[in-house]
Amino acid sequence: NNQLTMTGLETASPLPPNLTCLSLAGNNLQAPNLRMLGSVLSTSPGLTNLNLQGTALNKTMIRNSQDCQDFQKAISGLSVLNVSKNSLEGQGIEALLKLCPTGIEKLDFSSTIQEIDGGCLRGFVKFCARGTPDLELEDLSLRDCKLSDECMPDLLKSMFNLGRLKKLDVSENNLTGKSFASVINKLTECEINLSRLNLASCKLMPLLGAGDFVNSLEEYFKSGNKLRFLVLPVLEESLLNKVKDLWKNSWECLVEIEEDSEN
Numbered sequence: 001n002n003q004l005t006m007t008g009l010e011t012a013s014p015l016p017p018n019l020t021c022l023s024l025a026g027n028n029l030q031a032p033n034l035r036m037l038g039s040v041l042s043t044s045p046g047l048t049n050l051n052l053q054g055t056a057l058n059k060t061m062i063r064n065s066q067d068c069q070d071f072q073k074a075i076s077g078l079s080v081l082n083v084s085k086n087s088l089e090g091q092g093i094e095a096l097l098k099l100c101p102t103g104i105e106k107l108d109f110s111s112t113i114q115e116i117d118g119g120c121l122r123g124f125v126k127f128c129a130r131g132t133p134d135l136e137l138e139d140l141s142l143r144d145c146k147l148s149d150e151c152m153p154d155l156l157k158s159m160f161n162l163g164r165l166k167k168l169d170v171s172e173n174n175l176t177g178k179s180f181a182s183v184i185n186k187l188t189e190c191e192i193n194l195s196r197l198n199l200a201s202c203k204l205m206p207l208l209g210a211g212d213f214v215n216s217l218e219e220y221f222k223s224g225n226k227l228r229f230l231v232l233p234v235l236e237e238s239l240l241n242k243v244k245d246l247w248k249n250s251w252e253c254l255v256e257i258e259e260d261s262e263n
Contacts, residue, residue, distance in 0.1 A: 006031040014043035023051035025082075030056035033064045038071025048077055053108075054085040059092030072099040079103060084110035084141070094123020102127075103136045110143035110169070118150030125154050131161035139167040143198070147173035152182060159186045166193075171200040171231065178209025184216035188223050196229040205233045214239050214246075221250040 004027040081104055113120050
């Protein structure tokens with residue numbers, strides 16, 4: 001955070017032509033559209049990692065970008081994109097993903113949705129459908145996006161194109177155990193072998209369908225899948241012990257297990 005504005009960033013242009021990683025996190029880059037940002041970023045054609053966390057991007061700014069060729073070209077080589085902590089909402093996410101390359105390996109949309117919207121992942125489904133059949137995406141973060149059970153059908157649809165997914169973070173969302181059990185079942189069906197799954201602070205999960213969720217994990221492990229890192233919401237002791245036993249039995253080596261510190 002260098003207290004840059006879009007005008008200040010434009011003054012710093014051109015960027016080093018050999019730049020591959022750029023973080024503008026925490027700076028206020030709000031503008032009428034993406035044209036100026038795209039013009040600056042396009043001066044570094046080798047850019048592969050872009051961090052725009054908390055830069056005041058919003059859905060209006062992105063949707064107003066009728067002329068966004070420079071921005072689209074500038075991010076065409078990205079493998080990592082972080083736009084967390086911006087007020088994008090579902091519409092802004094959809095508009096942004098239309099500009100993103102299918103070669104992205106890591107996407108972070110954490111805390112970009114402030115209003116509960118059952119259709120907030122429809123743009124992500126459309127993005128995933130561009131896979132042939134699988135996207136390159138390995139790491140997806142949707143932490144604190146007001147996701148509810150209404151969003152799960154769209155997340156399930158996206159699984160058909162996420163065969164390379166290794167890390168999934170849906171922590172701090174309003175998901176029940178029953179609905180996320182369907183996600184685990186889809187992971188099993190699509191043979192997606194995650195290494196990290198974060199469900200911390202999904203406070204509805206222990207209350208509604210926790211048993212269904214644990215049963216789905218059992219089937220996931222039985223299918224030969226393994227998780228190196230798993231964070232769960234607080235479960236009742238018997239269910240937590242069952243998960244620990246299932247996990248340990250799925251490995252022949254030591255593994256990590258972590259539970260929320262809440263009581």
